């Protein structure tokens with residue numbers, strides 16, 4: 001089984017990005033390359049729209065290179081687990097929709113931030129049949145748990 005996990009935060013401490021194997025199970029780990037627990041600025045001075053613009057720019061800078069590594073592998077991957085946080089996180093849903101990630105092969109890990117907006121994007125992106133796993137803010141504990149499960153051959157769900 002091949003699983004990819006992608007987040008703009010770091011959720012597996014001390015691990016570099018790339019393929020991880022245990023037996024037949026292979027995980028493509030794609031997390032914050034700088035080891036930042038929080039990939040986005042937590043506090044932004046200015047108006048709501050200024051903050052959203054800043055997060056949008058930051059999210060692209062972190063997520064787009066991760067997505068690039070995922071894209072060429074996509075056809076062979078059984079399940080892609082995507083953390084969707086509160087700040088600039090819609091970028092990952094945009095990319096998944098744009099590049100035709102198969103809904104049945106997508107699991108979205110959602111914290112409560114901007115939940116209505118994220119659910120709307122999931123519907124509009126054609127991902128209504130994808131699995132959604134609720135998580136804490138930052139998603140690190142949940143993503144790490146799913147990573148350990150996946151290494152043991154259990155599909156994240």
Ligand SMILES: [Zn+2]
Nearest residue numbers: 086111113137
């Ligand atoms: Zn959150």
